[in-house]
Amino acid sequence: MSLAIVHSRALDGLLAPEVTVEVHLANGLPSFTLVGLADTEVKEARERVRAALSNSGLEFPVNKRITVNLAPADLPKESGRFDLPIALGILAAMGHVDAGKLAELEFAGELSLGGELRPVRGALPMALALHRQLPGVRQRGLVLPHASACEAALVDSARVHGARHLLEVVEALRPDGQGTGADLPRARAQIPALRDRVVPDMRDVRGQSAAKRALEVAAGGGHSLLMVGPPGTGKSMLAQRFLGLLPELTQDEALSSAAVLSLAGHFDAAGWRQRVLRAPHHTASSVALVGGGSPPRPGEISLAHHGVLFLDELPEFPRAALEALREPLETGHITISRAARRHDFPARFQLVGAMNPCPCGHFGNPIKACRCTPDMVARYQGRLSGPLLDRIDVQVEVPAVPPEVLARSPDGEATASIAARVQTARSRQLQRQGVLNAELSGALLDEHAQADPAALAFLQAACTKLGWSGRAYHRVLKLARTVADLAGAPSIASAHMAEAIQHRRVLAAA
DSSP: EEEEEEEEEOOOOBBOOOOEEEEESSSSSSSEEEEEOOHHHTHHHHHHHHHHHHHHHOOTTSSSSEEEESSTTTSOOSSSSTTHHHHHHHOOOOOOOHHHHHHTTTEEOOOOSSSEEEEEHHHHHHHHHHSSOOTSSOOOOEEEEHHHHHOOOOOSSSSSHHHHHHHHHHHHHHHHTTTTTOOOOOOOOOOOOOOOOOOOGGGGOOOOOOHHHHHHHHHHHHHOOOEEOTTTTHHHHHHHHHHHGGOOOOHHHHHHHHHHHHOOOOOOOGTTTTOEEEEOOOOOHHHHEEEEEETTOOOOOHHHTTTTESSSSSSOOOHHHHHHTTTHHHSSEEEESSSOEEEEEEEEOOEEEEOSSSSSTTTTTTOOOOOOOOOHHHHHHHSSSSHHHHTTTTEEEEEOOHHHHHSSSSOOOOOHHHHHHHHHHHHHHHHSSOOOGGGOOHHHHHHHHHOOOOHHHHHHHHHHTTTTOOHHHHHHHHHHHHHHHTTTTTSOHHHHHHHHHTTSSSSTTO
């Protein structure tokens, strides 16, 4: 046989479309041609495959005209994931590998010059693509380098096999009676034993009871949060402890989060089912935050999917980067459109921002005088647009506290006890409506965010006086529903509404 077909998968955003690797051997001047919209990294597979076959003691057809086609032709292919299927296709075309066994499997893996298999990005999206096949379609097995296979094995329904060297794969695919008969081992997910997370304790932050309560409310309903205060008041300490208030991810949430991290090559099995904290520097561009490039890669908001995105010194970020957060905060996903392709990435994250109230940082500080003019303060706070602030549910002041007062302040409540209340409130929301309060909209909001007449009248009066938009009205309503859930109340009372309104009155633009 001079023609062989091997199945593999490319990466197209979070999707892993099937790719058919066709290898044809013909007589003629020796050559190795690779077609099918292959990137430079894929074209370099010719040299890696040639060296890997030779150094592994396998035959390479030096006197043949080799043509490799990666179909479909209009789908871009990148990275070294096609090294292994190309090598197996050449061997199958020479009759050294059983074509019937090849048809039952899909392959991906980068080859070293010595034949070792190196990990590839996106192992989890590939396994999820097999898991999502239509009912009745025979599911193939997936052969990956050992490290990638352990990652892909987190998808229980996918049949994943791991190998460390090209020879292991070849021996398992030899025609009956020619090989060792050893099958490729089934990969097992290597998840460390679940231990209590070692997270900084909220007890370490003295004072700041209002800010701690704001963090509890934000965690309890999945709301975004902004902390405003002078330097050194504990904003960063509070943000670093916010993650400890959130419960562990469910199985589906963990797979969704891990798939994005795998696509970027950042997945670590040690963090399985733990929420991610992403904290980019304030020089990050809009592409770094929302994603982009060629081919498009997920940005920080997608890498923080089901986790926390902490933006310290919020006004110092480029204006374009901050404005790019507006749609993902509403929809929970980001669409990156380019001339040729369109990619969708999930972005259901909790935004935690921190900022100084003015350029010098001491506006309203009773301990140190501010040297900024009112115009400078207005321009600095104006770096955050009204539409962006409108989408941040909780806005709390973190004031400066004199050292002598801090020394007398008692230790605060431990993270574990606050997290227990947060877990109870979240469970109540999921049982009642299926989503967290921050995700309520439309009919669900009308049905589940029911308030007493006095509470509604109070909210309407506040919106009229403060000039809040319809979006702000509904966000305060969702925030009040979270306050009521933390208190175990069946409906929103005036006290719950008053606390929710108070959490949105830090900046005048809000």
